[in-house]
Amino acid sequence: MKKLLIAFLVTLTSVFLILSPVSAKEDIVFAETALITGVFGFAGEGLHDGIVDYVNYRNKNGGIRGHKIKHVFEDCGYKVDCSIATFKKLKAEHNPLFYSGDSTGFMKAISPELKKSNNILMSGVSFASELTDEELYPKSFISGPSYSDQMKILIQFAAKEKPGAKIAIIHSDTGFGRDPIESAITLVKDLGLDLVEVITTKAGNVDVSTDVLKLRRKKPDYAIFHGYVLTPINEFMSQMKALGMKTKFMGTYWSSSELMYMKARDVSDGYLGITHLNYFNMEKSPGKKWDAMKAYHDKVHPDKKSRPSFYLFGWFQTMVWAEVIERTIDAGKPLTDENLRATLNSIKDWDTGGIASVPVTVRNNSIPFGRIFKLNAAKGKYEPLSEVIEIK
Amino acid sequence: MRIGDAVSTYRGDETIFRTQTQKIWMGILVIALILFPFISSPYMLFLGCMVGIAVISATGLNILVGLTGQISLGHGGFMGVGAYSAVWLADTFGMSLALTLPLAGIMTALVGMVVGLPSLRVKGLYLAIATMAASVILHFIFVHWESVTGGNRGFNLQNAAIFNIKLDSDFRMYFIIIPLAVLAVLGTRNLLRTRIGRAFIAIRDRDISAEVLGVNLLKYKLMSFGLSSFYAGCAGALWAYFFKIVTPESFPFETSIFYLAAIIVGGMGTVLGPILGAAFMTLVPEMLKLMTELVGPILPNAQVLLSPVKGMVFGLLIVGFLLFEPHGLCELWRRIQRFFRIWPFKT
Numbered sequence: 182m183k184k185l186l187i188a189f190l191v192t193l194t195s196v197f198l199i200l201s202p203v204s205a206k207e208d209i210v211f212a213e214t215a216l217i218t219g220v221f222g223f224a225g226e227g228l229h230d231g232i233v234d235y236v237n238y239r240n241k242n243g244g245i246r247g248h249k250i251k252h253v254f255e256d257c258g259y260k261v262d263c264s265i266a267t268f269k270k271l272k273a274e275h276n277p278l279f280y281s282g283d284s285t286g287f288m289k290a291i292s293p294e295l296k297k298s299n300n301i302l303m304s305g306v307s308f309a310s311e312l313t314d315e316e317l318y319p320k321s322f323i324s325g326p327s328y329s330d331q332m333k334i335l336i337q338f339a340a341k342e343k344p345g346a347k348i349a350i351i352h353s354d355t356g357f358g359r360d361p362i363e364s365a366i367t368l369v370k371d372l373g374l375d376l377v378e379v380i381t382t383k384a385g386n387v388d389v390s391t392d393v394l395k396l397r398r399k400k401p402d403y404a405i406f407h408g409y410v411l412t413p414i415n416e417f418m419s420q421m422k423a424l425g426m427k428t429k430f431m432g433t434y435w436s437s438s439e440l441m442y443m444k445a446r447d448v449s450d451g452y453l454g455i456t457h458l459n460y461f462n463m464e465k466s467p468g469k470k471w472d473a474m475k476a477y478h479d480k481v482h483p484d485k486k487s488r489p490s491f492y493l494f495g496w497f498q499t500m501v502w503a504e505v506i507e508r509t510i511d512a513g514k515p516l517t518d519e520n521l522r523a524t525l526n527s528i529k530d531w532d533t534g535g536i537a538s539v540p541v542t543v544r545n546n547s548i549p550f551g552r553i554f555k556l557n558a559a560k561g562k563y564e565p566l567s568e569v570i571e572i573k
Numbered sequence: 574m575r576i577g578d579a580v581s582t583y584r585g586d587e588t589i590f591r592t593q594t595q596k597i598w599m600g601i602l603v604i605a606l607i608l609f610p611f612i613s614s615p616y617m618l619f620l621g622c623m624v625g626i627a628v629i630s631a632t633g634l635n636i637l638v639g640l641t642g643q644i645s646l647g648h649g650g651f652m653g654v655g656a657y658s659a660v661w662l663a664d665t666f667g668m669s670l671a672l673t674l675p676l677a678g679i680m681t682a683l684v685g686m687v688v689g690l691p692s693l694r695v696k697g698l699y700l701a702i703a704t705m706a707a708s709v710i711l712h713f714i715f716v717h718w719e720s721v722t723g724g725n726r727g728f729n730l731q732n733a734a735i736f737n738i739k740l741d742s743d744f745r746m747y748f749i750i751i752p753l754a755v756l757a758v759l760g761t762r763n764l765l766r767t768r769i770g771r772a773f774i775a776i777r778d779r780d781i782s783a784e785v786l787g788v789n790l791l792k793y794k795l796m797s798f799g800l801s802s803f804y805a806g807c808a809g810a811l812w813a814y815f816f817k818i819v820t821p822e823s824f825p826f827e828t829s830i831f832y833l834a835a836i837i838v839g840g841m842g843t844v845l846g847p848i849l850g851a852a853f854m855t856l857v858p859e860m861l862k863l864m865t866e867l868v869g870p871i872l873p874n875a876q877v878l879l880s881p882v883k884g885m886v887f888g889l890l891i892v893g894f895l896l897f898e899p900h901g902l903c904e905l906w907r908r909i910q911r912f913f914r915i916w917p918f919k920t
Contacts, residue, residue, distance in 0.1 A: 215876075215877075215880075217876075217877055217880040217881070218880050218881050218883070218884060222881070226877075229877070254876065255862055255866075255876065256862075256876060256877075256880040256883075258880075258884065261816075261823070262623060263858065263859075265619065265816070266616060266619050266620060266623070266859065267862075269615045269616045269619050269743075270614075270615075270616035272615075273614055273615050273616055286820060286822055286823070289727075289729075289818050289820070290816045290817070290818045292729075292817075292818075293729075293741070293817045293818075297741070311726055317729070355822065356725050356820055356821065356822050359716070359724075359725040360725065
């Protein structure tokens with residue numbers, strides 16, 4: 182009996198010792214101020230789903246080196262004060278390692294607090310050019326090219342495709358819309374292009390007929406939109422096409438989603454978008470991780486046949502966070518913000534298995550690469566048009 | 574039941590705290606306000622500061638709308654002027670908050686008086702549109718006067734300080750914001766006892782009669798705009814110090830609507846109304862968020878499903894107040910007070 186008891190205790194201790202390194206691993210917390218409601222709710226919901234799905238997918242596949250990921254969030258409807266309150270709340274309650282911000286305003290406003298906070302890095306929906314300043318925003322980064330870089334990629338593409346082309350820039354009268362305009366105007370002139378018009382409108386539904394008449398007189402070869410998601414881009418395209426204009430339409434990341442053909446199928450054919458990611462609906466699989474993402478998505482959301490690019494953005498952003506943590510753990514370093522930051526900055530030519538359409542290299546708080554995709558409205562798909570364009 | 578508080582002199586009638594009970598409750602409130610930052614979480618402290626700023630701004634708007642009867646949709650813009658003024662003064666001249674705050678208030682008061690000039694010719698909806706236009710013009714200035722406002726990027730306030738004490742935490746800001754909010758409320762309460770306050774009320778009730786009685790409409794209407802804007806400017810400056818950043822989008826047009834709703838929900842023309850309204854408008858959305866969290870264990874994915882409902886519930890609560898208690902939360906509070914005052918004789 183005594184021997185049996187000893188054997189039982191030894192077995193129990195062994196089992197405990199074997200299991201303890203795994204079970205003792207703490208959860209890693211990712212937090213998010215979600216954008217489920219508010220003016221950008223239609224985009225934020227997909228983004229939020231992308232984050233949630235990646236976290237669940239990763240946890241089902243063992244987490245990050247044995248650490249499970251816990252995802253906490255609250256919706257703020259694009260209100261800065263609410264986002265700050267939520268940040269303070271989630272940080273105090275859950276101590277997250279990575280935080281997803283819901284607006285440029287929030288990411289700028291929280292920066293002083295973020296600088297003081299230990300062990301937390303932030304990225305989010307903002308591609309604001311200012312966030313590329315590593316000194317001012319040492320704990321923030323952009324999971325893609327900044328708005329300025331996106332505009333540069335579009336302009337460089339136009340300059341290469343048609344040297345000396347006439348360019349019109351149309352942007353919204355918001356901080357988001359005005360962000361890259363100055364640098365874009367400079368670049369247009371530097372590349373010897375002809376800037377024929379810069380138009381500022383309100384975001385959303387506005388009467389654009391007078392602006393269209395101005396553009397009709399100037400006959401731009403390219404009209405570059407920034408600061409919108411859909412409207413009034415569809416209005417411009419519709420009216421300009423009705424006038425028989427041959428202008429090519431281009432837009433930055435947030436206006437390069439599937440919404441363009443879902444809501445404006447008749448007029449959006451040939452629209453040129455810029456993104457650093459691939460799309461959810463691709464004719465050919467771009468890689469194994471993209472296949473895995475699709476398979477997981479189809480399994481957990483059998484009712485959803487398509488997803489806007491915002492979903493992939495959420496998935497990719499969370500994937501970057503997980504990659505940074507995994508590399509830091511593999512290097513045997515503790516998960517402090519200095520180490521995480523150093524790991525993030527060391528990412529070079531990372532193959533994301535088809536989630537991103539560019540090899541991921543982090544520089545100046547961002548991923549300054551992008552690719553032009555052309556919308557094929559008949560197929561309801563964006564198709565890659567350019568090679569990877571890097572902004573140096 | 575409260576008895577023995579009858580007064581027989583005008584001076585007694587004008588006393589702010591008439592009874593011992595009021596003084597005791599005020600004392601308890603002050604102690605609670607002092608202790609609050611020591612026992613609250615960072616999240617609660619943040620909300621406390623937000624309520625404080627909102628109280629100052631709403632109290633200012635109440636002077637103009639509630640006491641003087643002049644509608645304004647430019648309050649958000651005035652807060653922006655205060656915020657930019659404070660940040661500009663701090664950044665350019667290295668001034669501390671002790672100087673930037675009153676100066677921001679004064680600068681905003683001057684802007685407010687200019688905006689208030691149309692109030693001499695128009696009122697009601699027309700004045701609302703005139704002040705709304707001012708708000709749009711101010712926003713345009715915030716965007717395009719880059720040398721002062723920093724344009725789209727706005728201003729980051731790097732070294733906020735008062736008397737060499739760095740204002741780098743919500744805890745420290747709380748002890749600036751809340752005393753100023755108390756001061757703002759006491760100032761308004763005191764204003765009601767003065768000739769100026771009575772002139773404001775006379776203008777609100779019937780401006781022609783007020784003029785016949787010797788109230789100078791030009792002087793007092795502009796004074797009301799100036800005072801209201803002073804409060805807004807101070808609130809805006811505190812906002813800038815609190816968030817350490819000001820951009821053209823910090824004070825959108827919706828801010829003006831927010832404060833107008835706050836004083837309507839709280840109770841216009843009263844001192845308590847803006848306090849309750851500001852607290853309601855700031856805290857109810859957070860409470861609704863908390864409620865969606867509480868439903869979480871029963872309804873999976875509750876936050877995603879109920880988030881869109883929150884805005885609707887918030888709107889319904891405001892409409893409900895307007896329908897069932899048009900005098901606002903202040904009137905509810907008065908009813909509670911009356912109940913205890915005459916208890917146990919009538920319940």
